[in-house]
Amino acid sequence: MPRRRGDTREQIREVALELFAEQGYEKTSLREISERLGVTKAALYYHFKTKEDIVTSLFEDFHADVDELYSWAREQPLTPELRREFVRRYAEIIKGSGGTLMRFMHENGPAVRELKAGGDMRKRFLSFAEILVDKDASLPDQIRARLSLFSLNMSLFLKGEIGADDEAVQAAALEVALGLLPSD
Amino acid sequence: MPRRRGDTREQIREVALELFAEQGYEKTSLREISERLGVTKAALYYHFKTKEDIVTSLFEDFHADVDELYSWAREQPLTPELRREFVRRYAEIIKGSGGTLMRFMHENGPAVRELKAGGDMRKRFLSFAEILVDKDASLPDQIRARLSLFSLNMSLFLKGEIGADDEAVQAAALEVALGLLPSD
Amino acid sequence: MPRRRGDTREQIREVALELFAEQGYEKTSLREISERLGVTKAALYYHFKTKEDIVTSLFEDFHADVDELYSWAREQPLTPELRREFVRRYAEIIKGSGGTLMRFMHENGPAVRELKAGGDMRKRFLSFAEILVDKDASLPDQIRARLSLFSLNMSLFLKGEIGADDEAVQAAALEVALGLLPSD
Amino acid sequence: MPRRRGDTREQIREVALELFAEQGYEKTSLREISERLGVTKAALYYHFKTKEDIVTSLFEDFHADVDELYSWAREQPLTPELRREFVRRYAEIIKGSGGTLMRFMHENGPAVRELKAGGDMRKRFLSFAEILVDKDASLPDQIRARLSLFSLNMSLFLKGEIGADDEAVQAAALEVALGLLPSD
DNA sequence: TATGAATGAGGATTCATTCAT
């Protein structure tokens, strides 16, 4: 049964994301990706110019969501409620494949830093701190704010670790995250 | 000036740790390590049987410290103060090259998982949760406890990110970590 | 503005010749040619059966001119004047894209030898010696005769090298070429 | 029978030069070179960092000879006799593997231009014109001077073409070359 | 007249590892 038009490119992205997150960027070879799909390596190169290009494409959607969230927040006064809403929205973005991407990003520091799209995303991520905490806040508050988003990302690592279903863990992580924001 | 006896092995470990943490395990080749030291690749094989063996060796000291901490804690009743002391002692271990090792471990998830020593360390790390929080505590408390140690490790990623010297950041991180422990 | 009928084939030839001469046959990929033209690789295959076929087509016109020159010369007695006229006519052929083709041929020895059309042209070129110099002439005369045509081709390599416009260089090259013919 | 020490590197150079000259730089794969030697591709990489590095190494000796010749000539007044002697000495250098290298260089224009060592050699070659002819000489004289060295190189293409042994052809080529120098 | 999608063969290069000396 032949692959449907436009299908292949999407399938490559799916398989790649899964493998990158599972085994890491370096350890995942294009051969492996193509074999899983029953295609030749060369086929991958028809759809993506380089291995890095696959990653770039993976980050793209997420990129957009995150940028939108950021600019939305920048337009508002930085009230405690704005901060809480920011965290809630971020938690929403993280659900689904955005979460897998974040897991990939956090677990593959060195590799991701070297990838243009990854480096960009890292910077973006760091710039969130500006929104979550005042520049002149105390050092512990600075750290807590940063830990807040980490807390959400961490729920991704705890799948199966804690005996509870994913949704519950995510909800709890959100609660923790909100609690880490500067109390005002 | 000739290398002193026993020196080389130690130098290999130092350079390897630095490179592994900076560039990742896969991206760091034995060639690079040996070139930095001005020795041949073959020389590395005199001191270590495989690349993985270098990592194993790197984890060894840390391993011991961590095991000691763990058994010490297991012998005591799990009071809030014991937990706080546990976190303080862990923070102490993390200082110096132990921190670099943790940074390596956290930023190289997939690679480290595949390494025997790395996998072991990960498990040990997870088992710390048993000490920091009761099994039947609320989900948010579970997460907070795990985040507590993360908080300490995170200070390693924030070098330079926040405008403050390392010691101050570490102290603040410890404060945050302690605050994340179950309140009673 | 859509491509006009018959246009494409000609454009492929032009771009191909230019790139082959500039970067060499092997280094020039069909992808590159098609991209320059804003068509797909597959489009090239509509117009030419293989990459080699493009070269063949490139040699064709030149081929005809050269064959005509050769048979014309064969019909005449081999006087000094005939030889001079031969060289003059060859110089005429060399002008324009015929020159670029010769440059391609001379600068891509190994590749061109393997191409049917190229090998043929090489042989033809060598057979010109029969016309320009007697078989029993002295070795230096043999060499000079061969150098004569080379002299004309060389003007193609000297573009810009000598501070003089192309026409003047060509005229001078012709003068040199004539001077290299056996004095009688 | 095992290869002798230092042997392999030299053998790689020999085989490479031969194949590069015969089939061209691009068409000659490292696999081919290594197979001829009964070694693995990886062995080549022990001796040379890249394919281009092999070429660089090939040009090195020749490089030195040619530079020496050039500086020697620069120290003298540019008399006709100096020019003749220059050509004679160049002819001497060309003998042996230097000739094969020149053949490689002239028959692989585009490829060689892209190689650092090749491009350098090309420039050097062009700068010889400064020695062989005055800057304000007539255009035909300019061309003749350049053709002079070409004449020597050409003897390399005529192996077998003319029915005469190599030495005789070389001698004749030298005679022709000398005759192309500005008469005073 | 073309394109979109794919392939098979091959390219240069890098890596961890081995072993005789």
Add this chain to the structure above:
DNA sequence: CATGAATGAATCCTCATTCAT
């Protein structure tokens, strides 16, 4: 205590070519 020389397996990537539409 170390090197010099080499290997086998893998990597990313490029190319000419094909074919259904």
